[in-house]
Amino acid sequence: MSNSQQIEVRVQQMRYEANGIVSVELVSPAGADLPPFSAGAHIDLHLPNGVVRSYSLSNSPMERQRYVIGVLHDRNSRGGSRYVHEQLRVGSTIKIGTPRNNFPLDETAAHTVLIAGGIGITPIYCMMNELVRQGKSVELFYCARTRDEAAFTQQLLADGRVKVHFNDEAGGMPDLRAFLASKPSNAHFYCCGPTPMLNAFEQLCEDLNLPNVHIERFAAAEPVVAMQTGSYECELAQSKKIVLVPSGKSLLDALLDAGIQVDHSCREGVCGSCETAVIDGQIDHRDGVLTKAEKASGKTMMVCVSGCSGRKLVLDL
Known part of the structure; x- marks a missing residue:
């Protein structure tokens, strides 16, 4: 929070x-x-x-x-x-x-398939090593444009559970559809990498009816407009303040302008820094962190990009 x-x-x-x-x-x-x-x-x-x-x-x-x-x-x-x-x-x-986790690993999965693109290897590398340490069934598909741009290869290439794809050596992009289709449908699939790769991964998993899908984005899937048309009131339960969020201003900026200290970083709804508990109100979710179920629960929101679709929002601030 x-x-x-x-x-x-x-x-x-x-x-x-x-x-x-x-x-x-x-x-x-x-x-x-x-x-x-x-x-x-x-x-x-x-x-x-x-x-x-x-x-x-x-x-x-x-x-x-x-x-x-x-x-x-x-x-x-x-x-x-x-x-x-x-x-x-x-x-x-x-x-x-202090550490936060928007990309948690389900360590009870019968089999785990990890997919990394470029710098997306950083959390995936940690997951791979942790599952190996626990003796779990896991495999990794690591993609990069060139071998020179792939981190941790010296350690990873020594492991037979790791498959690599370098675009320049392979003569093109990886065939994610064929790779995913060859895996057991009850596996848990994790992907971290550039936006085009994540978008393709999500669509392919949906096409293939793979239910256990997890992603982490370093940037928003598409440009997010945090400013809303129409104003609303934001009541702060702890501070006992009422903040007006006018049309054309983000909730985060309205809070900061009112002197309310809110952790924030990306301003794109992907890092989770600004996650804030919601007590009441209709949330207009625009982030790339919360799952569909978490958004439906209405318990938290990312105040940097999300807002209110009603007239009043009550936050635990």
């Missing part, structure tokens, strides 16, 4: 993992254990340039003394990945949020 705890960590190591990708190892400056996490979790980096960005944890949840993230130097960086690659250095101390 909003207003999660921030902790200080030190950059213990930065390592070149692939073309345009570095891993960053973070530890407690005091040598203390870090808060626990589960496979699929991510943390928010509160960077010194004022930018907050979410990155998936790639190391084992059994390692309480460190967090390891993988960061792609995004050509369209708005200041997050560029700062990590060009200015963050070993020995630096930064603030991070």
Whole structure:
């Protein structure tokens, strides 16, 4: 939920993992254990340039003394990945949020199929290693444009449960339909990667009637308009405040302008930083985090992109 705890960590190591990708190892400056996490979790980096960005944890949840993230130097960086690659250095101390998991792993599945595209390998790598550690039935299909742009290949290619596809070597894109159709329908399928891959994966799983499907997006599936036409009132149960959200303004901006501190990062409804409990009201969900069932329950919302389809919303803020 909003207003999660921030902790200080030190950059213990930065390592070149692939073309345009570095891993960053973070530890407690005091040598203390870090808060626990589960496979699929991510943390928010509160960077010194004022930018907050979410990155998936790639190391084992059994390692309480460190967090390891993988960061792609995004050509369209708005200041997050560029700062990590060009200015963050070993020995630096930064603030991070405690781990959150919008991409949890069902460890009871009879068989798990993991699919990663490019930098999407970061949470998938953690899942793969955790299921292997538990002796579970698992396989991984890892796709990248080139071998040079694929992180963790040295470790992964040694495992017979891992299949790789590099577009330049294969002469084209992977045949996801054929791959998915060859798997048992009761398996659990996880996919993380670029938006076109995730969109294709979701559509193919629906076409093939695969019920156990899980995705994590690093960007919105399509541009999200957070501003609504029409105004509404937002009552804050804890703060005892009423905030008017006018037409043309997002709920998040209205809250921030009213002096309400709300954790936020992506402003695209994909990272989960701004998840807020809802007490009452008709929610206009526009995020890419909550499942259909979670949206139908009306218990929480992502205030950066979602709003109200009625006249009043009551939040637990």
